[in-house]
Amino acid sequence: MQNTSYQNLIIGFGKAGKTLAGFLAKKGETVALVERSKARYGGTCINVACIPSKSLEYSARLSAEIGGGFAAKAERYRAAISEKRRLTAMLREKNYAKVTGTGAVVIDGEAHFVDAHTVSVTTADGEQRITAERIFINTGAVPFVPPIPGAAESTHVHTSETMMELDELPEKLVIIGGGYIGLEFASYYENFGSSVAVVQDGDVFIPREDAEISARVLQQMNDRGIHVLTGAKIMRIEDGAAGANVVIQAADGEKTLAANAILIATGRRPNTEALNLAAAGVRQTARGAVEVDEHLRTNVPHIWAMGDVTGGLQFTYISLDDFRIVKDQLAGSSERTTANRGAVPYSVFLDPPLSRVGMTEAEAQSAGFDVRVLRLEVAAIPKAQVYKKPAGILKAIVDAKTDTILGAHFFCPESQEMINLMKAAIDHGITARALGSAIYTHPTMTEALNDLFG
Structure with missing residues (x-):
C-alpha cells in the first residue's frame, strides 16, 4: 500500500x-x-x-x-x-x-x-x-430517486445525468418532478420535438416563486403544449414492448401516461x-x-x-x-x-428563461415592508418583438419608503443576463429611480428597466 x-x-x-x-x-x-x-x-x-x-x-x-x-x-x-x-x-x-x-x-x-x-x-x-x-x-450532490414501484427494473427510466446521454429523441417523454431541473428538461425536449408531460405530487406549481410569476410560467408551458399535472401521485412504472407506462393517481382518478423515456427529476x-x-x-x-x-x-x-x-x-x-x-x-x-454574500440570483433556463433575485411580493409584505409592485409586459419591449418572443412579464418589488429594490422576477428573453444587474442594485442600494433613469443601449432587453422602474 x-x-x-x-x-x-x-x-x-x-x-x-x-x-x-x-x-x-x-x-x-x-x-x-x-x-x-x-x-x-x-x-x-x-x-x-x-x-x-x-x-x-x-x-x-x-x-x-x-x-x-x-x-x-x-x-x-x-x-x-x-x-x-x-x-x-x-x-x-x-x-x-x-x-x-x-x-x-x-x-x-x-x-x-x-x-x-x-x-x-x-x-x-x-x-x-x-x-x-x-x-x-x-x-x-447526486440525483435522488424515490422508491417508485417498477422504476429500478425499467429500461426507460433516466435521471438528469443519464437523460443527456440518450442518442434517440423520445417521441413521448414523461418527467416525474416539477422542480427547476424537470421544467428545464421539459422545455428543452418540447423544443426538440418531444411530446412532454410533467407530473408532480405537490398541488402548487413552483411554490418558491412569486405566485403571479408561477401562474405566468404555467400558462406559457401549457400554451407550448407541455402537459403539467400537479397533485398527482406516481403509483408505478410498467415497461411494455414499445415503451413504458407511468400510472398516476390524479384528483380525478387513475391515469396512464405512455412514454418512450421517463425522467425522474425529484431533486439531488x-x-x-x-x-x-x-x-x-x-x-x-x-x-x-x-x-x-x-x-x-x-x-x-x-x-x-x-x-x-x-x-x-x-x-x-x-x-x-x-x-x-x-x-x-x-x-x-x-x-x-x-x-x-448578499442576494443570490438564479435562472431557470426555460424558453424564455425565468430569473429571480431577492424577495417575492408575499415575502416582502410578510417582512413588514411598505411594498410598491412594478410590472411590465414583455410584449411592450421592442427587443422581445425582434426575437418574436413577446410572452412573459417583468416584476419588481420596491420598498416604497426608501425606493430600494427588494426583489426582481424576470420571465423574458435574456433574463439570465439582466438579473445580474439586479443583484448589484440590491446589494449596493441602487434605487428604482436610478435604474429607471439610467442610459441603456438600444435595442436591448435591459433597456426595459427604463419602463419598469420609470
Whole structure:
C-alpha cells in the first residue's frame, strides 16, 4: 500500500475544489485532488449539469425555429448530443490541464476517511493512503430517486445525468418532478420535438416563486403544449414492448401516461455515502449533508466542506463563492462568510428563461415592508418583438419608503443576463429611480428597466 502526505487534500474536482487546488499549489503548498471518475474532471457543472444542459437548450431553441417533421428534429437532436459530448470532453481536458499545470497532483479513485487526517483512496492499482494537514470535501450532490414501484427494473427510466446521454429523441417523454431541473428538461425536449408531460405530487406549481410569476410560467408551458399535472401521485412504472407506462393517481382518478423515456427529476442529495465521515468525526445534517458553519468549517477544525455537499444552494457560482470564503480564511481577513454574500440570483433556463433575485411580493409584505409592485409586459419591449418572443412579464418589488429594490422576477428573453444587474442594485442600494433613469443601449432587453422602474 502506498502512503503519501500532503499539506492539503481536496476530495472532489468541483468548482470550489479545483479553484482551491490551483490557488494553494501556486502558493507553493503541496496539494492532492482526489476525483473518483475521469469523466468528472471539472465537476458536475461541466460534465452532467450546467454546461451540457445549456448546450442542449441552445440547440433545442435553434431546432424549434427551424421546425420540420419529427424525423428531421430527431436528427438534429442526435447532432446536439454529439456536440454536447465534444464540448464536455474539451472542457474536461482543459480543467485537468489547468489544475495539474499549477503543480497539484490529481489522483483517480474513491476516497473514504480512515481517521481525521487520513483518507484511503481506492484506485485502479489498489489502495493508497493519504495523510494531510488540511482536508476539503467537495464531492457535490447526486440525483435522488424515490422508491417508485417498477422504476429500478425499467429500461426507460433516466435521471438528469443519464437523460443527456440518450442518442434517440423520445417521441413521448414523461418527467416525474416539477422542480427547476424537470421544467428545464421539459422545455428543452418540447423544443426538440418531444411530446412532454410533467407530473408532480405537490398541488402548487413552483411554490418558491412569486405566485403571479408561477401562474405566468404555467400558462406559457401549457400554451407550448407541455402537459403539467400537479397533485398527482406516481403509483408505478410498467415497461411494455414499445415503451413504458407511468400510472398516476390524479384528483380525478387513475391515469396512464405512455412514454418512450421517463425522467425522474425529484431533486439531488449530498454525495457523502462513500466518505465514511464518522471515521473522521465529521458531523452531518439530518438530510445527510456535511454540517458546516458560516466559514464552511466542519466541527473538525482542519476539515472544510464546499459546494453542493453542504446542502446549500446548488449553483456552481455558489461553489465558487465557497472557494472565496475558504481562501479568505487561509490567506485573508476571514471576513467573508456564507451570511454576507448578499442576494443570490438564479435562472431557470426555460424558453424564455425565468430569473429571480431577492424577495417575492408575499415575502416582502410578510417582512413588514411598505411594498410598491412594478410590472411590465414583455410584449411592450421592442427587443422581445425582434426575437418574436413577446410572452412573459417583468416584476419588481420596491420598498416604497426608501425606493430600494427588494426583489426582481424576470420571465423574458435574456433574463439570465439582466438579473445580474439586479443583484448589484440590491446589494449596493441602487434605487428604482436610478435604474429607471439610467442610459441603456438600444435595442436591448435591459433597456426595459427604463419602463419598469420609470
